[in-house]
Amino acid sequence: MATKRISIGIIGTGWMGSVHCRAYREVRERFPESGISADLVACADNLPGRAAAEAQRLGIPRSTEDWRELLDDPSIDAVSIATRNDSHAEIAIAAAEAGKHIFCEKPVGRTPEETAAIAAAARRSGVVTFVGFCYRWVPVVSYAAQLAASGRLGRILHYRGVFFAAYGAPPQGFRTWRYVFEQSGYGVLGDLMTHVVDMATLLAGPVSEVSSQKQHVYEQRPEPRLGVDHYALGSDSDPMLPVDNEDSVYAQARLESGATATFEASRVMQTPANEFGFTIYGTEGVASWQFNLLNKLQLYIAGEEPERIGLTTVFAGRHHPNHARFSADLGGGIDYEALQVIGAHQFLSAIAAGKSEAPDFESTLQVARVNAAMARSWDSGRWEQVAAIP
């Protein structure tokens, strides 16, 4: 089979940019039958020296501090945007206008309005788009989606989604860009609640209305040193800077199907590991998953085995989508970086097919509409309909 080579530029070589680089490089080996290969040709980061170091480490031929050079390069087919949220709109709109296919990290802009502007630019230009809602690609989550869609769980009555992270739990955590509205946009609403809402939409369908509350827990944090990540700690004696976006968001929701839901997200919970997961309650059964037990789905189908009542652990294995590409059936499981390879392959396949597939900018716009309704509900104190963003 002829290999389809797609040349990629990476914009933003911090944590996620590096993850994208590693993922693209592995696609050919893990998905050999697709005949698709990603050539990493250039990377850009405006922190002096960072892109050059990444290029040297991974053998990427070119690096620059100016992402525009990548858009001006006709040999580049697609870009990954893994920069801070405040540059998503400028870069993604310019990339769409330059005809580059785009893999943008969530939340795709600082605010729902920026997400809508980015989605509109991509729609106008017809480029293929993709978004890093990586937990969709967990093999047993794909299996749970199949169970829900096929009716094995019955009619979905209630969905519970949560993402509690600990990165902001220590008050000495540096005030990195995630805590500054100008640089991040919304706080945990964009950072973590987007994952919760995207997952709920995948498993239980679109959200129609929400009632939401937010909490600001820490008013200030230590001034960051150049290049520190959001897990690094300063000290009480460092100069302090204000935090101006929310630490926690909670919501009740109604789904278009008539089901109810609760969504919870926080960056300041003292949880030992990311607590991201869901429980779906249907008239025939229950499915439950947690990120820190990535390779295990808890499942109960009523009446299947009357003598066995309770959740059963289903181990990820070759019967679940893409699992066998990364792990033999020895119970060892796959990890977060494997999810990214599955995502990179999905993006490259969409480019080869010339058609975007969720999670793309259009499905992310649906998530942004839910986020916008939550933010309206903070101010109004009422239930708010999920509606188009003006």
Ligand SMILES: NC(=O)c1ccc[n+]([C@@H]2O[C@H](COP(=O)([O-])OP(=O)(O)OC[C@H]3O[C@@H](n4cnc5c(N)ncnc54)[C@H](O)[C@@H]3O)[C@@H](O)[C@H]2O)c1
């Ligand atoms: N899908 C996921 O699981 C996941 C996980 C973490 C982060 N993210 C997303 O990835 C993005 C990056 O997050 P991160 O944790 O890697 O942050 P980071 O701070 O580690 O990296 C961001 C990089 O962008 C660079 N940058 C900022 N503005 C730029 C510009 N105008 N031009 C070029 N480079 C610029 C910075 O110098 C930095 O190297 C965010 O949008 C975040 O929401 C997604």
